[in-house]
Amino acid sequence: MNIIIRKAIESDSGGIWSLMKELAIYEKYINSFVITPEIVRANGFKKNPPDFYCLVADDNQKIAGILVYYYLPFTAQNKPSLFIKELYVDTTYRGHKIGEKLMLALKEEAVNNNCGQIKWTVAPWNEGGIRFYNKLGAKENNDWLNYEWNIVNND
Template sequence: MPTIALRPATRTDVPEILAFVRELAEYEKLAHEAVATEAGMTEQLFGERPAAEVVIAEVDGQPAGFALFFHNFSTFLGQRGLYLEDLFVRPQYRGLGLGEKLMVHLAKLAVERGCGRFEWSVLDWNEPAIRFYRRLGAVGLDEWTVQRVSGQALRDLASGEVGGGLR
């Protein structure tokens, strides 16, 4: 029986975190979007104002999976929430319950931290992940769609240079 352990990531884990991110991006057919750097990730995770946290899952001392998460806020609840940005288990470690252990760990953190929600997004074609999340009790929010502004569109919006200018 393999030994499974979950632990908070440290600064020295950044190269492994980036490896997980790239493997996840490859799986999601989004490798071209995975442009994070070691320096940037180190600053964002372990700098003066960390933007997110990471939990590493290990099997017999080897990095096998990770979850990257951060807090958001619900004005309707008047409470912060926990948002899961990435969950990934390497293929050779799937079937050992690592994904569920990571999700249970994050749910416990959310409850301990007084969060009113634990939420995440999943690609609509990722049926195995959707089945997994439904098994854990997750409910899809079909009436909501994700909106995003990034790259040049973000810079244009920040400067007011969109749709003929903002009023």
Template sequence: MASVRIREAQEGDCGHILRLIRELAEYEKLSDQVKISEEALRADGFGENPFYHCLVAEILAPGEPQEPCVVGYGLYCFVYSTWKGRAIYLEDIYVMPAYRGQGIGSKIIKKVAEVALDQGCSQFRLAVLDWNKGAMDLYKALGAQDLTEAEGWHSFCFHREALRELAGR
């Protein structure tokens, strides 16, 4: 039986990460919104001051000489709560459909929780589309609180054109 390893992504994983980002976007019916490149992932995640951090999930087949297969990822960054201090935000979590139901997503989430605690974070935040009931059920089963239900929070985003307008450019 194959085993799963969750590890910090390395620069050489950027091609796999981009492949999985595209699969996630297709799953979420938002493929047209993926504008990131492998080069940007390298530059933004593996420099002196990375903008993001990433974990990858690999399947290791026992006794086989082939390379491990990257089947999932969790991309996160550190944020700051003015009420609670240090926090971690999981931007994406994705496991290829053929590997779901094996606990890989839970392992990625648990590893992010370990990173959060190691870095002194008091919160671990993430967002999910309102139709993804399976993900919401998983997060709740792992102990997450739905802030939309509990506190009425809604997420907003200023995209590039709105940013330019706000900045007067």
């Protein structure tokens, strides 16, 4: 196994989508998952600026893991933050520190772009994810409650 962590390129769209779909199954939101490889390509690689950025763990042109993130350009600290939307490693590649390598590459990206923080959410039932983040030294933030307001499109 020769894993290389790198920024995603357009030809990775299908592999990124595949792992996004696996994550949707794992996190039990597959019934509302509407992303396609074409959406990944259009929104992540054809738009300028893109809707999201992605780091991939590449094993000889097979995508073994993804870390999808975007920038929060304005914060109270007057520094951007990075927000992790998805971190997922293919089940056959787990146990090889790929998630940690992706997170460390994102930390480097944050430093290079003068970011003050990296933020993300984790499901309370995802005990493995919580252990992983704690092992990295991340701290749970209980200062804020997460809310969402689902907007139905009535076209």
